[in-house]
Amino acid sequence: MLILRKCWAFVVKDFRTDVSYRLAFAGQILFTFFMVASFYFFARMIGQSTIPSLAPYGGEYFPFVLVGVAFSSYLDVSIRSFADTIRSAQVLGTLEALITTPTSPWQIVLLSTVYSFVSTSLRVVLTLAIGVFVFDVNFTNSNWPGALLVLALSIVCFSFLGIMSASAVLAFKRADPSGWMVQGLSYLLGGVYYPISVLPGWIQIVAQALPITHSLEAMRKTLLMGASLDQVLPSLLGLLVFALVAGPTSIVLFWLALKRVRREGSLGHF
């Protein structure tokens, strides 16, 4: 109960802050519409003909990219929100005030990103809804429980990357270049805008090391083809292996970063 109360306090605080910037709040909704519409017209330019490399996902480009863009936003929010939370708390001076409460630094970092995940989920729903109701994308054959499982596992994997990025910001203060690099590589190699089968063979092997590759592969197959969990098992195993490696690594890095700032007395520095 205590952890839920704290979680709610963070969500309420962040929601109040968010809506106090009314124009930005409304702008996000408009931006989502413009983005989906842009991809729709881009897909129209490509044409209605079936693209061979998209055959495993139904063959059409617009549904393929709609799912890619919608769910890659979880990667963005994971990598950015953990690091941004630390960074803005450093700049606002609230980090030190939070750390001097009985709430553990772990809880502070995890709970302070909950609102970002909630608002991203709403944006993903909005993105898919625009695709369905405005641009006639069909999700009637989707395996929604399977997609939710893939999503949960993906968020765990992405969050570990985010905690690594937050550790770097905690220790070194400025924006974390490794976070940007993972994000850039994920968009380049992870199959957000195009299937990884169009990449050269050896790059496809590198792409397998990125969680987003497995996440989008499984997400598209469950949502666009109604694939069962058995059919997306290789992707689920890929995410699981990543989580097993990245989880302990992120915990150790965060612990080391916290130890470093306590040693250097730089908790309130930015």
Place this chain on the structure above:
Amino acid sequence: MDTVIHIDGVYKSFAQPRSLSEIMLHPFSRRRIHVLRGVNLRIQQGVLLGLLGYNGAGKTTLLRLLSATVSPDKGVVKVLGEDATKRPELVHKNLGVVLDDERSFYWRLTARQNLRFFASMYNLTNREAKKRIEVLADLLDLGSELDKSFRNLSTGWRHRLALARAMLHDPKVLILDEPTRGMDPKAAMRVRSLVASRLVAEQGKTVVMATHDLETIEHWCHRLALLDNGRISIEGPVEECIDEVRSMFGLHHDPLAEDSVDGE
């Protein structure tokens, strides 16, 4: 009386920032500033201790060590028997901290919304938080400002809000870094009186207060500690030590003087 704060043989140094040429010439050596050099201090329950020292003497570092946001290079800091380095969360359950950063709130929220949020971080239920905020608003005369956005509060009100936040969970120990800075004389007097008469004398709380104001120490504190060159050079009851402190600062007590004496 129980000893609430133990500081034993504490050393603390900070690495100096390096220029590019220093990094190139000496990549593995870093100059360090030695801020604390073997500080020992015991503070009993129900004592208001004034912490004095020149700028850069290490007062804020010592307060940060007590509030477990900085760890010592060597030595032990214990608050109510808990090691501040090893068990910071346990220390924070009984510790309220007002550090020198007035920005440390959410600027888009009101004062009340800020206090409600931090009350949750201090494990208070909604009902407890509501009640406690009303009590603190009354104690610190915050009523008129509670529903104003934090960004619209003056420096003095922000400091009062920081004090209210530190007292949300009714801690046994308070660490205050110049708590009346930026307040008007009436508000400053109210806060000092609140700390000395209500929190310490009535409720038996232990307070460590860093200040440059000798008059505040003389009128309100039981004991003082002077940090000089990284060590506690004078420590004891105020009435026994104040003259020695004045002479160290090159000041002489003038009973007719009414202005507060600044050690700067």
